[in-house]
Every structure is written in structure tokens, then in C-alpha cells.
């Protein structure tokens with residue numbers, strides 16, 4: 001981590017921290033008052049997105065449907081598959097709460113980040129104790145990309161969208177498998193809503 005001057009905030013981003021067992025203790029040892037930000041989305045869509053990313057690198061992997069189950073006939077879900085495991089947010093959060101209080105953790109809604117980026121970033125700025133500098137004025141909806149983009153990129157006057165690897169088209173998944181996953185995640189989602197005090201709306 002770089003040295004931080006008075007008045008500066010140092011940020012570090014790594015996708016795997018939230019689900020890494022050793023991460024909370026290590027970060028706690030570095031600083032007890034680190035603020036933690038996690039972007040979460042519907043765990044079923046997350047699993048499909050995860051699979052889509054792997055598929056783009058390894059086109060020969062088995063289907064999503066076959067990786068989901070330990071046993072398709074009994075409907076037993078393979079919770080050791082990382083795409084499934086990562087979406088059990090309540091379990092990962094438990095691990096962090098052994099070290100950090102809820103007040104130091106902010107969960108950003110991945111869905112709201114798309115439908116209302118300024119609103120979600122407003123929450124981030126408040127959480128970090130910053131003035132709300134980033135507002136609606138900074139975003140526009142790019143029809144081609146199908147996502148919000150920045151009107152001006154940092155240090156440039158040109159608009160900026162996230163790259164091709166963000167916002168990929170997902171494959172169609174057997175609706176029965178999707179339903180089975182919804183049923184699987186529901187109790188974990190409910191626990192997660194309770195723990196965070198926010199209803200993310202994945203089970204509506």
C-alpha cells in the first residue's frame with residue numbers, strides 16, 4: 001500500500017478479498033479502521049456472469065447446468081463450485097464480522113449501480129465521509145453499451161464506458177436450473193438482508 005498523506009484516502013481493489021478466509025485478519029492487522037466496500041449482485045446472475053467470464057477464456061468447459069449440480073437427478077447443488085460458493089454472501093460476511101463491525105462495511109448494489117449509478121455512488125461518498133462530488137451530471141446512459149458511462153473520463157474531455165469484458169451477453173440457462181438456484185440462495189439472501197439491514201430485492 002502506498003503511504004497516505006493527511007487528507008488523502010488510499011484505496012485498493014481486489015475481487016477475491018470478500019471470499020478469502022485469511023483476508024479479514026490480514027486487513028485488520030494492517031489497520032483496524034479500514035473501510036470496506038463490496039459490490040454485490042443477485043447471486044444467481046453473479047454465478048452466470050462468473051461462468052460467462054470463464055467460458056470466454058476456456059470455451060470447452062462443461063455447461064453451466066452440469067457444473068451447478070453434484071447430482072442432477074437429486075438436484076444437489078455443487079457448493080464447492082466457486083461460481084456458486086461466492087454468492088453465499090451471508091457466510092462470507094460472517095467471516096468479516098469476526099474482525100470488523102458492520103458500520104465499517106458498505107455493500108453496494110450491483111443492480112442499482114446500473115440503474116442509478118449516481119445514487120449508489122452517493123452512498124459510497126457518504127460512507128467515506130466525502131462531499132458528494134460525483135452526481136447524476138457525471139453519467140449518461142449509452143444505448144449501444146446498454147450501461148451507464150461517464151460523460152468525461154478522468155483527465156480527459158471524452159466519454160468513457162467500461163471495457164468489452166464488462167457487460168457481456170450471458171448464455172441462456174435452463175429456467176429449471178435457475179429456479180433451483182433461486183431456491184438455494186433464498187435463505188442465504190434473507191440472512192444477508194438481515195445482517196446488512198438492506199433488502200437487495202433479489203427474491204422479489
Ligand SMILES: Nc1ncnc2c1ncn2[C@@H]1O[C@H](COP(=O)(O)OS(=O)(=O)O)[C@@H](OP(=O)(O)O)[C@H]1O
Nearest residue numbers: 015049050110113114147148149162165166167168
Ligand atoms: N456501467 C457499467 N458498464 C458495464 N458493466 C457494468 C456497469 N455497471 C455494472 N456493470 C456490471 O459489471 C459486471 C462486471 O464486473 P465484474 O466485477 O464482474 O468485473 S471483474 O470481476 O473485474 O471482471 C458486468 O457483469 P456482466 O454483465 O455479467 O458482464 C456488468 O453487469
